[in-house]
Amino acid sequence: MKIKIPATSANLGPGFDCLGLAIALYNEVCIKPSSYQSISVKGEGEENAKLKKNNIFVSIFYDIYQELAGKKDPFRFEFFNAIPFSRGLGSSSAVIVGAIASAYEMAGVKASRETILNKAILYETHPDNIAPAVFGGFTSSVVESGRVKTLKKVLGEKLKVVMVIPDRPMSTAHSRTLLPKSYPMKNVVYNLSRASLLTAAFFSENWEFLRVASKDCMHEHRRMKQMKELFEVREIALRSGALMSTLSGSGSSFFNLVKAEDAPKVAIALKNAFGMFRVEIFELDNNGFEIVKS
Template identity: 35%
Template sequence: MFTVKVPATSANLGPGFDTLGLALQLYLELKVTIIPQSTRIRFFVDGEEYPEEIFGDNLVYQAMKKVFAEAAVVEAPGLELTINSSIPPGKGLGSSAAAIVAGLYAANEILEKRFTQEDLISWAVEMEGHADNVVPAVAGGLTTAMLYRGNVYYQQFTFPPELKLVVAVPDIQISTDESRQLLPKKIDFMDMVNNLQRASYLLASLIKHDFRYLPAAMDDVIFQPRRKQLIPGFDRVFSQALGNGAVGVALSGSGSSIIAFCQQEEKRVAEAMQDAFAASGIQSQLMILAADPDGVKVLR
């Protein structure tokens, strides 16, 4: 028996669209028990067993099947799979990436680590579609990723430990596909230049622990202005977070969660963000987290 533990992720961080990502101390855990002399697979989610016709489409299961297929395994061993996840789905916190990474790493563990981390990342990006979520889930910390000629390349950095992360999760569910439909097919040249400057400055600022101009560096001018129309109270939440002590704020992934970076006053910032959503008639949950430095772990 072993457990695969995968962190939630926050992608984009403002201007770093499909590039920057951050692993969070919020987890999906997949417990795997191998059943000898059996080929049956039992599947549990938060303590409830699901029949095969339902869990067949589950991303954990699909990812495991991907690895077994790549290894030319004709018949997988009998398994008992138990998922417990604290990552809310459809909130821009990488729930899909976490499920895919968990399944890939679980199957690879069963196969005695036959495949490399590069193999698993490549398949995860193929399945999930976004390296900025997959890479921090695997590597942990703050990451920047790129796709080049069919390959995934990334760098990982230590996220400043003095920064706490306030995540406001509104009672609004947004699919990535729905959010991407709002994105422009063409981008103004100067908007592109502004975002490129800010993403570069943001990464350098976090590496150097210099937070003076994070509000400016995280001010995306291309993607968030379009996506915010799906989130009532968006502008108020941003302004209240910054006005109550946050050093930076961004939409988390495709939303609807909003993440704020805080050196101090994280409880005050959290309450201000929740009050701002409430003023627009939206209930929200709050989480005060730290960055996860390690990424996916296999625990025995």
């Protein structure tokens, strides 16, 4: 079988740990029966020997597969990675969702996407990345009594993403240490109001609200100070016509949602200003992970 899992952008400004969407940039994994277990990696991480010795995808796959099949069969795992590591594009969520969905498929057990999502939350405690990796589109999620509740909005072809991917990573774990343990009430209300408006804007397709609704006062500024060029990335993107411009996850990538006709102009402006960074135009993904039987 082959599975492909989309990249994701989480938080989207004020939607800390609950809002996200899927991007048409994919990791693919081929899994084949074999007389012995083996792993090959191409693309992102192919020079990293640890990915063959201590592969998280394979570990999670066998956790689930043994639970379902009652045995540990040998397989060959072939990874084709396009999602950059530690850049705020959901590479870890792609691994988790891909491994769980693959294990169900290879064990011959049918599972709903809700089942896959609620297995994934055991490995990734925040649903902002895993929900769009499962469902695609824009997702708004909460965790209630250990279960994920998600609503999805399909995103149309009139929107595209201009992603700025810096040449160096940001650690999610380190980024979280920069955040305070508590916030003033006014900051909480600020983010609640904007996250609510942002969700409403996506579902109602009132794109003109996104610039105001995507503002955050809880996490972005503290994280962006680690890479101060990101403040200028946002300024240039918005000045060039982006509908919204937010730190992607915990960074270091920067997410810019644009109207399709404005994508080339925004991308060129960002490339001209940040020649050292990768600037790419992507479609949005509305399917989430997809399995292709070989």
